[in-house]
Amino acid sequence: MAEAGVRMAEPGDAAEIARIQVTTWQSAYSEMLPPAVLAGLDNSIAEQEWRGTITDGPATVLVAEEGRWTVGFCAAGIAPESEVASADGALPEDAATTALISALLVEPRWGRRGHGGRLxxxxxxxLAEQGATRGITWAPEADSASLSFFRSVDWSPDGTVRTLDAGGSPLREMRLTGPLDFEFKHD
Incomplete structure (x- = not known):
């Protein structure tokens, strides 16, 4: 394997991040999202949004590289109250120090090479250096790959679910939570 690493994203990475997002969603979510939703994904709009996030936040964005290729990315930051609240709107005691992993994607052809774990x-x-004490993320209930990945780092569902409108079709997601000092367990 070529040299692999992780670095902070720069504005010039926005096009590759958008391409990875669209490519990965069209591949990995083809059975979860309606074809019209996947066909409607627009690289140029996604690129603008990622450029804004990289330059202005609120998330920190990292990219994974292998050799000269950008192969994945991760975006995370302190979770907004709406993301960490329970179904009844109550906030946990650690709401102010809970981080949200809002995106973690590795292009499928680069999968199973450790990039997700490094990210x-x-x-x-x-996040821990910034004072975060635990993390959360949302994953579709039907996304066995993401659920398995997060379970490998001792993250588990916390009982909170939400249903999103995915182009007129419901997409049920579960919230997972766990520590930020990741230890990977290999099967």
Missing amino acids: LATIGRR
Whole structure:
């Protein structure tokens, strides 16, 4: 394997991040999202949104590289109250120190090479240095790959679910939570 690493994203990475997002969603979510939703994904709009996030926040964005290729990315930051609240709107005591992993994607052709783990470990360290004490993320209930990945770092569902409108079709997601000092368990 070529040299692999993780670094902070720069505005010039926005096009590759958008391409990875669209490519990965069209591949990995083809059975979860309606074809019209996947066909409507627009690289140029996604690129603008990622450029804004990279330059203005609120999330920190990292990219994974292998050799000269950008192969994945992760975006995370302190969770908004709406993301960490329970179904009845109550906030946990650690709401102000809970981080949200809002995106973690590795392009499928680069999968199972440790890039997701490196991204998660790096963002976990950065979040802990900023005062975060635990993390959360949302994953579709039908996304067995993401659920398995997060379970491998001792993250588990906390009982909170939400249903999103995915182009007129419901997409049920579960919230997972866990520590930021990641230890990977390999099967």
